[in-house]
Amino acid sequence: MNKGLTRRECLFLLAKVAGGSAAMMQAAKALGIEQPTSTFQYKPLSKVSGKRPHVLILGAGVSALISAYELTKAGYTCEILEASHRVGGRNLTVRHGDLIDEIGNRQICDFDDQPNLYFNCGPARLPAHHHGIMHYCKELNVPLQLFCNYNRNCYTQDDASFGGEPLRIGDYETDIMGFTNEMIAKSMTSAGHLNSQVSEADFERMLEYVKVQGDLNDAMKYHGSKRSGFASGGIFTPGKLKTPRGFADLLKSNFWAGAMQFIHIADQAPAMMTPVGGMDSIIRHFLPHVQNMITLHAQVQKVELYDKGVEVSYAHNGKTKVAKGDYCLNSIPSQILSGIENNFPAQYRKKMTMIQRGKLIKFGLQASERFWEKEDIYAGISWTNQDISQIWYPEHGTFAKKGVLLGGYSWIPEIVDRLAAMSPAARIEAVISQGERVHANYRQYIEKGVSVCWHRMNHMLGCGTHWTPEIYDAAFATMQAPTGRHYLMGDQMALLPGWQEGAVQSAWHAMLDIQQRESELNRATV
Amino acid sequence: MKLLLLILLTTSLYSPLTLAANTPSGLPNCVVCHGSGLQGNIVIQAPNLSILPAWYITAQLQAYLHHWRGADVSLTDAKGMRAVALALTDKERQQALKYIGAMAPQSSQPNIGGDTSHGKQLFTRCSACHGDMAQGNEALKAPPLAGQNDWYIVSQLKAYQAKHRGYVKEDSNGNIMLSSMDLLDNEQDILDVALYLNSIKISKD
Numbered sequence: 001m002n003k004g005l006t007r008r009e010c011l012f013l014l015a016k017v018a019g020g021s022a023a024m025m026q027a028a029k030a031l032g033i034e035q036p037t038s039t040f041q042y043k044p045l046s047k048v049s050g051k052r053p054h055v056l057i058l059g060a061g062v063s064a065l066i067s068a069y070e071l072t073k074a075g076y077t078c079e080i081l082e083a084s085h086r087v088g089g090r091n092l093t094v095r096h097g098d099l100i101d102e103i104g105n106r107q108i109c110d111f112d113d114q115p116n117l118y119f120n121c122g123p124a125r126l127p128a129h130h131h132g133i134m135h136y137c138k139e140l141n142v143p144l145q146l147f148c149n150y151n152r153n154c155y156t157q158d159d160a161s162f163g164g165e166p167l168r169i170g171d172y173e174t175d176i177m178g179f180t181n182e183m184i185a186k187s188m189t190s191a192g193h194l195n196s197q198v199s200e201a202d203f204e205r206m207l208e209y210v211k212v213q214g215d216l217n218d219a220m221k222y223h224g225s226k227r228s229g230f231a232s233g234g235i236f237t238p239g240k241l242k243t244p245r246g247f248a249d250l251l252k253s254n255f256w257a258g259a260m261q262f263i264h265i266a267d268q269a270p271a272m273m274t275p276v277g278g279m280d281s282i283i284r285h286f287l288p289h290v291q292n293m294i295t296l297h298a299q300v301q302k303v304e305l306y307d308k309g310v311e312v313s314y315a316h317n318g319k320t321k322v323a324k325g326d327y328c329l330n331s332i333p334s335q336i337l338s339g340i341e342n343n344f345p346a347q348y349r350k351k352m353t354m355i356q357r358g359k360l361i362k363f364g365l366q367a368s369e370r371f372w373e374k375e376d377i378y379a380g381i382s383w384t385n386q387d388i389s390q391i392w393y394p395e396h397g398t399f400a401k402k403g404v405l406l407g408g409y410s411w412i413p414e415i416v417d418r419l420a421a422m423s424p425a426a427r428i429e430a431v432i433s434q435g436e437r438v439h440a441n442y443r444q445y446i447e448k449g450v451s452v453c454w455h456r457m458n459h460m461l462g463c464g465t466h467w468t469p470e471i472y473d474a475a476f477a478t479m480q481a482p483t484g485r486h487y488l489m490g491d492q493m494a495l496l497p498g499w500q501e502g503a504v505q506s507a508w509h510a511m512l513d514i515q516q517r518e519s520e521l522n523r524a525t526v
Numbered sequence: 527m528k529l530l531l532l533i534l535l536t537t538s539l540y541s542p543l544t545l546a547a548n549t550p551s552g553l554p555n556c557v558v559c560h561g562s563g564l565q566g567n568i569v570i571q572a573p574n575l576s577i578l579p580a581w582y583i584t585a586q587l588q589a590y591l592h593h594w595r596g597a598d599v600s601l602t603d604a605k606g607m608r609a610v611a612l613a614l615t616d617k618e619r620q621q622a623l624k625y626i627g628a629m630a631p632q633s634s635q636p637n638i639g640g641d642t643s644h645g646k647q648l649f650t651r652c653s654a655c656h657g658d659m660a661q662g663n664e665a666l667k668a669p670p671l672a673g674q675n676d677w678y679i680v681s682q683l684k685a686y687q688a689k690h691r692g693y694v695k696e697d698s699n700g701n702i703m704l705s706s707m708d709l710l711d712n713e714q715d716i717l718d719v720a721l722y723l724n725s726i727k728i729s730k731d
Contacts, residue, residue: 083558103555104609299553301562315553335569339561353569417602423609456606458558461570 040131040505042139045074045515052077053518056312056325058303060294061089063331063490063503065286066136068293070511079323080290081298081314083459087287089331089490090122090460091500092452093278094364100450101458107424109450111366116397117404118278119364121452123500124392124406125149126273129266132504133282137275140285147274148395150263151380157438158385161253162245166382166438169255171228171242174215176256178222179247181214189220259383267499274395282500299459300332302341305484327514329507331490333357334479335462348483351475357455357462358497359416363388363431365407365449370400371441386434387415407431407449411463420453427451464497480506482513554622555610565632566675571603573678576632577728579662580623582669585699587611587619594697598690634675634724638717645722651709652719655702660723667699676717676724683707683716 053076057064060082068078084101086092094100096113100121111117125147126133137144152170188207198206210216215225222244230239250256263269275281295316302313310328314321330337335357342349372378372393379395388408397403408431410416419427428449435442454463467476472495479488487510494502556564559572566574575583589595596608614622649660655668662670671679685691686707692700710716 103558104606104611104613106613299557301553301557335567336558338569339557339559339565339567339572341562355569357569417605421602421605456609458555461559 040135040501040508042135045070045511046519048075048518049522053326053514054079054309054324055514056081056310056323056328057293057331058300058312058328059083059089059331059490060087060296061331061490061503062091062133062282062500063507064089064329065283065290066504067329067489067507067511068290069286070507071514072290072293074515078290078293079325080294081300081312081323082294082296083299083332085296087294087296088280088283089503090454090463090498091279091283092121093118093280094121094450094452095119095278100452102424102451102453102456103458105424105453105456107450109364110448111364111404111450112402114400114402115277116394116400117366117402119362119404119406119450120274120279121362121364121450122454123279123498124274125268126275126500127267127269128271128273130499130501130504132508133500134273136286136504137273137282140282142281142285143276144273145276146395147272148270148379149268149272149381150270151377151393153376154380154391154393155382155384155438156253156255156259157383158253158255159437160385161249164437166384167245167253168228169383171245172250172253172255173260174225174228175222175244176247176250176260178214178216178225178244179250181210182216182220182222185210185214185216185220254385255383267496276396300340303328303330303337303486304343305486307484310484310486326485328486329510330486330488331492331503333460333462333490334465334488334492336459337488344483344486348478351478352488354471354475355479355492356466356468356471358411358464358466359413359420359455360411360463360498361408361416361419361451361453362406363408363427363449363451365405365428365431365435366447367403367405367445368447369445370397370403371439371445372403372405373399375439382438384434384438386437387419388431388434389415391435391438402447407435407446416453416455419451420456424451464499465492466497467495480509482510487513554618554625556622556625559606561632563632564626564629566634566678568637568675568677571678571681574632574634574673574675575626576629577670577673578626579664579670580627581664582662582667583623583626584619585667587614589697589700592694592696594694594700595691597694598688601685601690604685631673631728633673633727636676636721636724638676638680638721638724640676640714640717640721642718642722642725644715645718645720648710648715648719649722652706655706660726661728670728671723672726673728674723676720679720679723680716683710683720 055071055076055078057067057078057080060080064080068080071078085099094109095118096109096111098109100107100109152168154169155166156169156172157164157166185207188210211220214222215227216222224241224244226239226241228242231242233239297316299315300312301315301320304311309324309326312323312328314323334352334355338353377393378398379393382391387410390406390409392406394403394405410419419430422430428451431449432443432446455461480493489506489510491497491499491502491506493506496502556575559567559570560575561567564575566572590608590611596604655663655666656671657663660670660672662668682691686704689704692704694700710719
């Protein structure tokens, strides 16, 4: 019963909620098994002198825009080829009238035409320690606001406990911490501790810690706590404590194993930030600087390395065109690049096909009324063991008439496959009926919704890359290094799947290498 | 005032996000999954289309529409293709067929381990329908297999074996292939024959 989880077991459980082994690597960092090495100190690229090298940039997501922005500042010329109809890559915020270009299931977002009714389909939050992307938000004056990843007024719903009834996260956590610490206190004060290595003074302090952590009474018992709010009273009459739930029931829920540990993952820890008005505000702030370098609907058909640079053939307006660069920064997702004709070395090609695309699906729902506010929820995440996994409440637009919820967010491949196989309409129906397990009155408020199934999106066919330790060891170094004058970049080339920080850092990794080559070239000519 | 300024700022910056019309154009979607030469892409599990004749592609699009293919829950990639088949307009289908027809046949790189010469020997059991050189036979509705990606041949033979493909009564050609699975005795036979087919250098028609 009181057998402690080993860090490895804890990792396994986290993997269940955070998804895949790439997330496991992040969790490993969070648990101190692997230290995060993410450092970013901005230092502009050295200016190139003489002939300005031309850089071809493939894809127009975050890594591409940052590269074009920095390289042109340093005197390079840049050209961005983007296959789709838009700029931003997986940084996608949809509003009224926007196209969601899923292959075979094209949708037009039909949210009402209101500024607060938007949905971040890709990245939605910015961790404070993601110094790269935060640097650009600061430099480009992207207004930020707090993002809420943790709200004790949100719900946890698990079919395995409490008859499937949703419970406030605050109630759940207060009770399970109370009971757990009561157990710890009991075992500490049993005779066994006399053999312990800890001094008497330290032991007393540890016991006090357990008492505080669980909000135990002086007899070291847990009989409820005002931490979960009072059942009644508390203003003019003394508050009456809620009756705690049964410890066994609390443990039956999977919440403690996954979601309850979520905010202890370094990249998910409060306080987080998000751009005001939608994540694509970052893209909008880049555009004035790089817009004239971008060609949309430019679909790359061939990438050829030659000794002095890279040549790219692409289809545009029904014609095949050719672009040449002294360098090529390529953010085309590896799963698509694997199908594009190229003359990469055989080993490079082989390793590229080892990289596993991630699958992830998100749902945005427009609600006729902000019913969650009536339940004291103004932002944050509810958790459920239904396929939808989460419901997010918007941190913006408080007290507006309507709002857009995240109605589901699934990252476990089997679940994503299940939902992806449905038509867009059937997906929304499934999402609403599952959401009803959390909010009984859900259906009456949900007016419409969109689904964004990243591994089916045109020109994407995947979400955050799955770098399992095996694939990482076998392929990462090769794929990160340039082949000729061609560099693979994007969040796919960092162990931060789906985080824009990975895009920033991978772009800088490539740019610093180019800078090094240019400086060696200059030294050679001087 | 600050809020108003913000709204003005965001609206003025809003439009350039989509620099061109809100409709994708250009190459048919086929190339996104099946590769720039339609040679297939193992990462996406999309097969080599460049070797396939229009009659077979038409028949398979129909098979997806009828849910003869892509019905089983486990066939997630086939489900993706089914969504495409459902969404294609007649015009788009014609465009796609034309595009595929114009594409030079692409050979495949080997991706699996196996014994090519044993595969060649085994293939004599299949050649009555698929042709001596696995060039296909329209009269029998047996597709060309020469140059098809080995991993795809394996996945499809296994789908027949598991009755995920060819099991619907109305799918008479699929039924024939399903019942022909007896011709391959074990997993190694499947790999060998797939590797052999993958290795055949091809020309269309």
